[in-house]
Amino acid sequence: MKKTTIITFAVISALFLVSWIAKGMFTEGSSPFLDGFLVTLAAFLTLAIMSFLYKDNPYYKFAEHLFVGVSAAYAMCLGFWSTIVGNLIPRLSSGISEFFKVSYIEGDYNFIYFIPIIFGILLLMRLSPRGGWLSRWPLAFIVGTTAGLNFVRYLRSDFINQVSSTIVPLMIDWQGFGHFFSNLNFSATGQLVMMFSNLVIFIGVTCGIIYFYFSKEHTGWFGRASKIGIWILMITFGASFGYTVMGRISLLVGRITFLFRDWLEIIS
Amino acid sequence: MKVKLLIMVVMMLALSSFCFAQDNATEAGTEDTDTTAVVESIILPAPPGNLTGIDKPNDHGHAAILSWDLSPDDGAGENSVLKYEIYKWVPQLMLDINLVRDSLSVIQRILRNTTSGITEGTQADSMKIVFEKYSRDELFDIRNTLIAHVKQENTGLAEASNSYPENGAWLFVDKKPSGTKSFVHIGSKDFKSAGFVPDFANLYYRVDAVTIDGAKSSSKVLGPIQTSGQWYNTYRTPVVFSVLFFTLLTIYFVREARKGADLYVRPLGGIEAVDDAIGRATEMGRPILYVLGLGSAADIATIASFTILGRVAKKVAEYQTELLVPTYDPIVMTVAQEVVKSAYLDAGRPDAYKEDTVHFVTQSQFAYVAAVNGIMLRELPATNVYMGKFFAESLILAETGALAGSIQISGTDEIAQIPFFIVACDYTLIGEELYAASAYLGKEPVLLGSLKAQDYAKAAIILLAVIGVVLAQFEFGAAFVNLFEVAN
Amino acid sequence: MKRQLPFLLVFLFGAFMVFQYYVPHESSEFVYEFLLDWVMIIGIFALALGIWSLYTVSVDKIRHKKENWAYSYVTLIGLFIMVVLGFTYKVGDSWGFYSVFVISLMTLLGFLIQTSVSKDKGLWLGLSGLSLVVALGIAFTDDSWGIAFMTSEGLSNTMFTNFADFVLTPILATMFSLLAFFIASAAYRAFRARNILATLLLIAAIIVMLRFNPYMPFGLPEYMAKTSNWLMNVPNLAAQRAIVIGIGLGIVATSLKVILGIERGYMGKG
Structure with a gap:
């Protein structure tokens, strides 16, 4: 190990200890030293993750590996209690429910809930070298049901409904040219701007769809329409990029507030 | 043993609060006469007329659509109608079951530690005080027994509602602001919930016009009507057509591709x-x-x-x-x-x-x-x-x-x-x-064939949109747009 | 048979869901809710497979002393501590020998890993047995906490929630906040790009970003706000709709191919 690594480690450990003791001494509560340790740990992990921006280092690796382990177990405990104990067991039998101290939910078709258990066990057959093919059945079930569900849902929401919402009148409140020119203005609710916007929407949707056309060569007028399509797509992506920036910065402010208020108590 | 004792307690509570509910019920039923007797200067609004109702179509049942003509006093004069109140007649049995349901919901809240919302002095509060004396295990047992009881009693609802207008009471359902001419009563399909509306049972409704002074006059009673679930949702017919269109298109191009048709795809x-x-x-x-x-x-x-x-x-x-x-x-x-x-x-x-x-x-x-x-x-x-x-x-x-x-x-x-x-x-x-x-x-030609089908669907969208935009300039175009509206 | 049956299942369930969509009746709804419950339950069984994969990959790293193998211990310790805490809970006010119990379980884990890694299996297996005896002894004799294998009280274990609040949450929030830096570097990257598409993207982004900037002269902010509103409401709407139609058709076509058994790549035969 390099000398600097050892020195850095010593300094960080010392700072951790100092923070722990200081937080423990000045925190009120039933277990101040535990609380002090936890806040210091949280701050240490926050800084360890942020240090990744400089470069990969042992502290980031530590936080990353800890994060992976803890979060995987957290998801498992949560899933076990909420799905297996909370949802499945109360429907299986009153005996098992009593054992797990949850209340049995009576139903006429509860025996059907043994099927997902069988599917689940088939899935676990993957671990055996010879029964692996059985694990495809539960996968087939999951993929089949969701494919059927998505097929009709998206056909309705992204196909039929989109046709009706693309149909916009291009001539709004049209009362002849004289009326149009005498009322000409550039306000957002004015006739000109509204008509122009509707035209842009219509052309935008059409050209956008043309851009996603795969089985025809994008040349000639078709190519030009497709080019307009990708331009409009890019403008949209830019706008949505710009829109997100402020939200992201406020997240950072939140973390910095934690460090300076909850840990260092410099600001209140 | 304890469980049986507790069910007795529940029944006692139920009976005591039943008197309370009965008061309410009679009040609701005879309110018109009461208000006129006390304050004579109040003028009653004209009642809403022509109340009709049907089973809500294309749903899983347990819901009805009511519609009525506005009261002539809606939006006019001193006795202008402020709101409409919708009432539903329920047999006595439903009221009894509702009391058990109330105790069930209190038990549920105790089991989930969410009793903080219960206000002191209410019926729920007194139930809470009773039930909190029991351990969790006992509460689970009581809950299961009560659920079984409710389920059993529910089967008699359809028959009990045949006794109209005897042995029952009017329950408040909802209120709607003046100018409203229809109301969709969506009942719960869960027999444990107080909003449960049984299918294939006679239902009776009435609508009251209410003025700012609280004077009410009731419409004629609507009923009996029955709710039921349907086996085909006609609102979704456009989806059937597009499923057919898309499936046939895909199968056609996949077959073409299998036959060896040369399918171009632009580079990505x-x-x-x-x-x-x-x-x-x-x-x-x-x-x-x-x-x-x-x-x-x-x-x-x-x-x-x-x-x-x-x-x-x-x-x-x-x-x-x-x-x-x-x-x-x-x-x-x-x-x-x-x-x-x-x-x-x-x-x-x-x-x-x-x-x-x-x-x-x-x-x-x-x-x-x-x-x-x-x-x-x-x-x-x-x-x-x-x-x-x-x-x-x-x-x-x-x-x-x-x-x-x-x-x-x-x-x-x-x-x-x-x-x-x-x-x-x-x-x-x-x-x-x-x-x-x-x-x-x-x-693979097969997969490329389905790409071709996707492109034809896109062409169809563009075509329909162009037709629609042209038609949208004219009044009759609305009918065209409506073809693509899929209600729930 | 082995290969065809899964595709038959896919077709049957897929076709059922398509028909179910048109039937509003309660019994159809009932089956629909059942099927959705099933998907969730199978998911939990799969999670066990996932945890097993995480465990074996980590142990494998340690066994072969791959790069950064030592950190795999951190993952495993985090994993097991959290599992132990999630399944045990405190009964009274005192913690009793709880920490000794947790530590003995951890050493048990360490010894077990050593057993599979080192050549001297007997020694490590013996030590594992010893720590197992200690753990079990405490579990049976100490009454101040319990093994919550039967109630969900494990989730409200103080140490479990502490780990969630002071390890999981801060790391999660910090990872999320890194986005602020990354969005800045991404903007810089877009700025250097030299083609018309990237330029369009950048201009639109700048207009929207600066819409509330009060430091710009000549009443520019007002125009910026108006332009960005128009951008969000008009071209954005059009492009979103075009993308949504495309994605929708992609999803519809892929689902159809899956149901009909044309697309089989997801079963490992593509």
Whole structure:
């Protein structure tokens, strides 16, 4: 190990200890030293993750590996209690429910809930070298049901409904040219701007769809329409990029507030 | 024993509060006469007329649609109608069951520790005081017995409602502001809920017009009507047609393609880059990282990504490069293992397949990102491929990869994340291109045939939109637009 | 048979869901809710596979002393501590020998890993047995906490929630906040790009980003705000709709191919 690594480690450990003791001494509560340790740990992990921006280092690796382990177990405990104990067991039998101290939910078709258990066990057959093919059945079930569900849902929401919402009148409140020119203005609710916007929407949707056309060569007028399509797509992506920036910065402010208020108590 | 005792207590409580409810019920029934007797100066509004009702169509039952003519005093004069109140007649049995339901809901709240919302002095509060004396185990037993009781009693509701107007009371359902001419009463299908409306039982409704002074006059009673569930949702007929249209179109082009029709597909930058990227990784002796995103195996984007993974894995096996597939969802992991394994088999190199090529990381969004970031910085993959569903983590992944100097190819159908991929990746498949990519990589005529069907559907949309825009200028165009409205 | 049956299942369930969509009746709804419950339950079984994969990959790293193998211990310790805490809970006020119990379980884990890694299996197996005896002894004799294998009280274990609040949450929030830096570097990357598409993207981004900037002269902010509103409401709407139609058709076509058994890549045969 390099000398600097050892020195850095010593300094960080010392700072951790100092923070722990200081937080423990000045925190009120039933277990101040535990609380002090936890806040210091949280701050240490926050800084360890942020240090990744400089470069990969042992502290980031530590936080990353800890994060992976803890979060995987957290998801498992949560899933076990909420799905297996909370949802499945109360429907299986009153005996098992009593054992797990949850209340049995009576139903006429509860025996059907043994099927997902069988599917689940088939899935676990993957671990055996010879029964692996059985694990495809539960996968087939999951993929089949969701494919059927998505097929009709998206056909309705992204196909039929989109046709009706693309149909916009291009001539709004049209009362002849004289009326149009005498009322000409550039306000957002004015006739000109509204008509122009509707035209842009219509052309935008059409050209956008043309851009996603795969089985025809994008040349000639078709190519030009497709080019307009990708331009409009890019403008949209830019706008949505710009829109997100402020939200992201406020997240950072939140973390910095934690460090300076909850840990260092410099600001209140 | 204790349970039986408790049921007796419940019944006692039920009876005592039943008197209370009865008061309410009689009040509701005879209110018109009461108010006129006390304050003579109040003028009654004219009642709403012509109350009609039908079973709500295209639903699972338990709901009725009521409509009425506005009271002549709606929006006029001193006795102007302020609101309409909808009442429903229920048999005595329903009232009795409702009391048991109330105690059930109190028990439920005690079991879930959510009793803080109960106000002191109410009926629920006194029930709470009684039930809190029991242990959790006992409460579970009581709850189950009560549920069974409610279920048993519910079967008699249809018969009990035949006794109208004897042995029952009017219950308040809802109120609507003046000017309202219809109301959809959506009852609960859960027999344990107080809003339960039984199917195939006689229902009676009435609507009261209420003025600002509280004077009411009731419409004629509507009934009996019955609710029921339907076996076909006519609102969804347009979807049937489009399912047929799309399925036939796909089958037609797939058959054409099988016959050997020459189907053109335009080149896609991101897809052409995949092969080069694998070659580059081989030259550099560095691995390829394939990220399937946060989607589950149920997301179609992930299914499309599996197909692409299959092609990539096959190429990787041929070139003998290393492949890394960290996954977020355990089912996705299972499927991806299957895909990669058989790709290696296809490439004739089953020996090169390692069990940990596809491995699970964790089912937590940012822990997953942290781990993948670690892989990018330590294994230094020559190419990162991101295909599937991505959320806020897209930018962290793509930027870290870009800083690490990898060639990056991405594709997602999450519209909000596409901009970040476009900025940070070398090639990005936008939306539908992700789905098309699987057909591209395979160059299988069958898959290309379905691409053709997709394109025809798009042409149909453009055509319909153009027709619609022209028709929208005219009054009769509205009928055309209505063809594409799918109500729930 | 082995290969065809799964595709038959896919077709049957897929076709059922398509028909179910048109039937509003209660019994159809009932089956629909059942099926959705099943998907969730199978997911938990799959999670066990996932955890197993995480465990084997980590142990494998340790066994072969791959790069950064030592950190795999951190993952495993985090994993097991959290599992132990999630399944045990405190009964009274005192903690009793709880920490000794947790530590003995951890050493048990360590010894087990050593057993699979080192050549001297007997020694490590013996030590594992010893720590197992200690753990079990405490579990049976100490009454101040319990093994919550039967109630969900494990989730409200103080240490479990502490780990969630002071390890999981801060790391998660910090990872999320890194986005602020990355969005800045991404913007810089877009700025250097030299083609018309990237330029369009950048201009639109700048207009929207600066819409509330009060430091700009000549009443520019007002125009910026108006332009960005128009951008969000008009071209954005059009492009979103085009993308949504494309994605929708992609999803519809892929689902159809899956149901009909044309697309089989997801079963490892593509």
